[in-house]
Amino acid sequence: MRLDPTSPPQWTAALFIAAASILLLYNTLPVGLAYPRAGTCALLLFSLFALPFWWLRRRLAEHLSVPGAALAVVAVWGATVAVMTSLYGSNAVRGLLATAGGPAWAGQWSPVLGAPVVEEVVKAAGVVLGVAIVWDRVRGVLDGVVLGAFCGVGFQIVEGYAFAMSSTVLNRAGDVVEPVVAVFVVRGVLAGLWSHAVFTAIVGAGIAYAATRKTRRSGWVAAASLVGVIALHALWNSPLGRDGFGLGAVGVLAAVAAKGLPAVLIVVWIIRWAKRNEAPAAALSGAAEGFADEERGRPQAALRSGENETVPPRSERAVPRRHRRCPVASVAQGVRSHPDPLSGGRSAVDATVIGASRVVVFLASRTGADQVGRRFGSGTGGEHGQ
Amino acid sequence: MSRKKSLAVSAVVAAVVLALALAVPLLNKAVAPTVDVGGETFTLFEVTITAPAEVHMRPGYYQPESGRVEFLVGDAEVAIAVAEPYEFDADYLAAEMARLLEVQPGVQLTDSRPCTASGVAGSGRSFVTETGAGFACAFVHDQVRAEVTATGAALDESTVDRIDALIDGIAFGEA
Structure with a gap:
């Protein structure tokens, strides 16, 4: 991917990422400074989220055409623009739902009806932008899967960090790492597999399918992938099975698996389908570049x-x-x-032939704990916090 | 992709992001006017808060499942957060609140201030911001903690009195 000062997608990505990064730093840096030990621990732990996806990228390397720089762009988009837009958008949707149905109803259903729509749409927008930036290099569904996964994992890292710091702040027990580790175990280990990266990978597959096929039907496939992922995300955030069906911890784990597994299986199926039906990227490069x-x-x-x-x-x-x-x-x-x-x-x-082609914050008005807690403690995902 | 198409894609993406980040919040503010909640009682875990007269609230700012509620008293915003259990005392809680406040850009802690909620003595700190002033109060009673943060462009004496009345309406269980 080369820098092109006349590329509208590159300018769009640069401007939004710059603006969102400033907002994100303004909202998270003070908490990190107030709790340096917990902040460092959270940053290190949740950065580990990127490792499986880096491994996935290497594993699929021969099927991928998109450059690493494009993956970095969408990951940063997920970590900044998607996070900040979701922060403002999800809270507003919650307010609208509260106006319509009362605060209790909004509290229960905002994570189901609001957050999935806002988060998945803005992440998908990042993938669309990523595809537009490297339009000539997107040659198969797997390119979209990996672009989506990186966008999602960027979101997931920052969200996990914010959840952990929110937990530390709300704990009000000093600069300790126990809340961070607890959040990492729950969100990173138990619930980390089926989260934003998986959801956005599915949308990315749909977007890449549309970008490479360029048919009306493929456009509908992309739209359906977004709608489907919003539904999966809503299912994940729903209170369904949160009580473990009365079976205790085993029941809770079973419910988590039952709600999260469909998305993982869909991604596995997409990858298998794409590997079976699409030629390796190198062969496509040959096709596009004249079979050197x-x-x-x-x-x-x-x-x-x-x-x-x-x-x-x-x-x-x-x-x-x-x-x-x-x-x-x-x-x-x-x-x-x-x-x-x-x-x-x-x-x-x-x-x-594609080759041709509240946290912190307080700004002036409230504490960081308030912002983080508002957004990540209640605004987006209830107990699972997606 | 042609320049025209890439421009169109970029415009659509920008429109979607701006709609979610700006338009929806503005719509929420437009259709969710503040309502007078004077005399109403709000419950956050073990704590009940009875709002005095002329206290307002926006829909969505009462989040019992998160232990949070936010009121509008005149031009001031008053956020109350409740959690349990809490092993430390009010002074420690106030220090923890101050830890966050003092790293906020433009916030300077000033002097201590007395805080009382239905007979429970708390620990408070005042502060100034670049755009106004505020104060924070911390209460701990029977391992239940309540944090109050009030901020406003100008906290005049009348507004502060009304906020203190709101704080005094916080009741800890059988306290």
Whole structure:
């Protein structure tokens, strides 16, 4: 990804991230300064959230085309713009619900009806922007999955940090790390797997699908992915099963798994589907960039992986059956008019040749604990706090 | 993607973010006028708060499940937070509140102030901000703690008296 001073998406991302970063620092820095030990501990612990996704990116490397810089941009968007927008938006939605149905009703249903909509929409907006920034490099659903996951994990890190600091502040027991560790265990270990990163990965898949297929139907798929994720998020935040169905801790864990597992399974299915139906990124690069190594019969992927000696010439290689349906892979094979079963039978070239393409705060008015508690303690997720 | 399309995408993204971050909060303020809650009683865990006359509130600012409520007294905002159990005393709680206050940009702690809630003595600190003034009171009774933070552009004597009346309406269980 290169910096382009004439790129509207880059300017949009830069301006919003800059503004949100200032607001975020203004809201979180004082609490971090007041509780340096807890703040450092929270930052270190919740930064660990990024590791599984970094591993995922490496694991899927041969299927990915988007550069690391784009992943960094969407992660920062999730950590700043998405967090701050959700802070203001979710509280406002809560106020609107309280006006409509009373404070008790709003308290119970705002995490279900309000926060998922605000959070998922603003994270999805970040993924859309990320895709627009690296438009020519998005070549498959997996690119969207990873872009979405990084946007979500950025959000998750800051939200987890804020929850932990909120817990420390609300504990009012000094600069201690126990509340941070407790929040990390609950949110990071028990509930960390099925959280923002997973939700946004699903939306990212939908957005990348639409960006690479460019059909009306794919647009509906993207919209459906957003609606579906909002529903999954609402289910996760819902009070359903919060009492463990009367079975104690085991029941609570079972409820957490039952509410969170569908999203994880969907992501697993998307990844498997994409790996089965979309060619590795290197092959697509070959298709888009003129098959630089075609004549030597060595695909770039093989060159990169050091398998030069073992990969037979393209003409001798059997095309995996799973790739035959993929229009982009077909292009890589030199088939120029393979119908895309997912694009209404249009020419695969037309459809898919992508290579051508309160916390702290108090501002002037309240304490940091108030802000953090308002947003993260009650405004977005109830007991699970998503 | 053509320049025109990328511009359109950027505009849509910007519009969505601004709508959620600015328009929805403005709509909330517009359609959620403050209501007079004078004489009403609010319950936060073991604590009940009876609002005196001419105290207002915005819908959504009473969050019993979080132990929080926020009132408007004149131009001042008064936030009350309740939690339990709490093992320390009011002075320690006040020091913890001061810890956060003194790292806020533009906030300077000034002198101590007396605080009383239905006969329970608390520990209080006054402070000034870049845009006004305020004070914080901490109460601990039977391992239940209540924190009151009042801020306003100008806390005149009349407003402070009304806030003190609101604080005096805080009752700890059978206290």
